[in-house]
Amino acid sequence: MSEQEITLDQFAGDSSESKSEESTVSDVDYPNEWGVVNFQTLISDVRYGTDTKSNTENNGYPTLRIPNIVGGKITTEDLKYTPVDDKEFERLKLAEGDILLIRTNGNPNYVGQSAVFSGELEDAIFASYLIRIRVDRDEVNPVFVKEFLNCHFGRKEMAGWISTSAGNHNLGISSIEKFSTPLPSPDEQRKIAGVLHTVDQALETTEDVVSQAKRVKKGLIQEFYSEGYYDHTEWQEVDKQDAYVMTRADRVPAEWEIRQSDEIADIKTGHTPSTSVDEYWDGDISWVDIHDLTQLEKTVIETTDDTITEEGLENSGAKLLPEETLVLCRTGAIGETAILGKEMATDQDQVTFECDESVVLPRYLMYLFEFATPQLERLSAGSTHDKIQLHFFSDLEIPLPSLDEQQKIVDAIESVDDVVIANKEQLVGLKRLKKGLQQDLLSGDVRTAGKEIDIPDEVKNYEPE
Structure with missing residues (x-):
């Protein structure tokens, strides 16, 4: 974990030195008081789901x-x-504390991802691409097991047991039982489970704020670009069936x-300098491509993955565009937008608008394109x-x-956008914190x-039976 990240001290009010190594379970030098056991010794029941x-x-x-099973x-x-008979239902019925693990997927990163069932549904069962693991609670807490399976060490431990067939990556019960587990x-x-669950709760709360703010933003855009910011009483009809009408x-x-758009802005596109000429690349001019826009979490773009030189600019159709373009x-990602935070160039997959700001504000046009x-x-x-x-x-x-x-329209929407952006940044920090912890x-x-660490009820619920 970096020095800037929150550590366990902030949960317990004590000071400890923190370090981490990238290792498998067998490589980790665990504390002498800890055991390393075969996973099978912790399992009271394990089975596949229904294929009905x-x-x-x-x-x-x-x-x-x-x-x-998400995150x-x-x-x-x-x-x-799924309709199943009474016998099959009893065999597959989920109980609080059951661990569900993804056993097969075309993407190996999904295989092994796990979650604890906490009674989210009544009379729930599970499908065949999942495995239910019921652990002996006298030996191990299911939330602790879930955290281990989803962490770096658990992922590396199970990687050696995943097989591949017909493009799918698979993890069977017999392999799971052979895992080594601290x-x-x-x-x-x-x-440990309590600390990590506390971070999960913060993540969930922040994700909810982001989702709610996005809904509010969508509603404001819909209202302002249809009805206006002020209370208008007279209207003009427009032909929304015409794709050119924004x-x-x-x-x-x-x-x-x-x-018409060319009356209110200078409209251009960019170009890609020859990738075979090294002298055209890694210069001081930021160069925007589709990846920069799709990865951008803010409305203003300040940096890009790639840069070009003055020579690259001069020997291509790329153009140096002013700030606020x-x-x-x-x-591909039609409709993705950004405002340039400084002079930049773009590739040919972008169209740029240098707005006449005596007529149209760049951010007004940006949100209009989002609406349209x-x-x-x-x-x-x-x-x-x-x-x-x-x-x-x-x-x-x-x-x-x-x-x-x-x-007025821009200010109102940006006030909500600021909430989205700030909480997305907080999510990045919380995810980094979770991984480090x-x-x-x-x-x-x-x-x-x-x-002294407060244990959440969601962890206390799984005390020994």
Whole structure:
């Protein structure tokens, strides 16, 4: 963990030195008080799920499948149901504390991912691509086991047991039983699980804030770009069936102008300097491509993965664009946008708008394109790939409020966008914290023994029966 990250001290109010090594279980120098045991000795029951076809018509028992295991948690979204007889139901019925593990997938990163069932559904069962592990709670806490299976050490331990067949990566029960597993005392297991669960709760809360803020932002964009910021009373009809009209509404305020895009902005595209000429690359000019836009968590782009030189700029069709230029992706990720935070160039998959700010604000246009992305996508129809030809952008019809109203719209949406961005940054920090704590706590490099740590009820629930 980095020096900037929160450590166990902030959970326990003590000081300990922290370090982490990338190792398998057999390579880790665990504390002498810990055991390293065969996973089979901790299991009271393990079995595969049902291979009976499931449905979405509520016919049968709610059935957890691969899509319901997400980030170490169980989600009940996209739920399906499976009709099974009473004997099969009793065999597959989930109980609180059961661990569900993904046993097969085309992506090896999903295989072995686990979550603890906490009674999210009544009378739930599980599908055949999952394995249910029921552990002996006198020996081990299921939340501790889940954390181990999902951490770096557990992932590396199971990697040696995953087989590949017909493009799928598979993990069977017999292999799972052979895992080597560290086994601290029950008290230390509870504390480790408690600390990690506390971080999970913070992650979940922050994710909820992001989701809610995104919904609010979507609603504001829908309202402001249809009805306006002010209370308008007169309206003009627009033809939203025309893909060139940048609105999804049937009408906009009568006071708004409808202007052609090339009247309010200088519209360009970029270019890629020859990749075979080393002198064109790794210079001082930031060069925007599709990956920079799709990876961007903010509205303003400050840095790019690749840079070009003055020579690369001069010997290509790329153009140096001023700060505050709006960039919009026209190929692949159509509708992705960003505002340049400094002078930059772009590749040919982007279209750029140098706005006449006496008429239109770049950020107003950015949020308008977000609102009207379905219209933009229609302009790519007929292309072999999802791509909008450059000449289409000159003919877009842009609804324009007064500059004052544009600024009000931008300020309101940005206030919510700021919440999304801040909480996304917090999520990155929390995920880094979780990974670091997993490394430190599950290796024994940082000990919980002797520390006063509050144990959440979700961990206490799985005390020995």
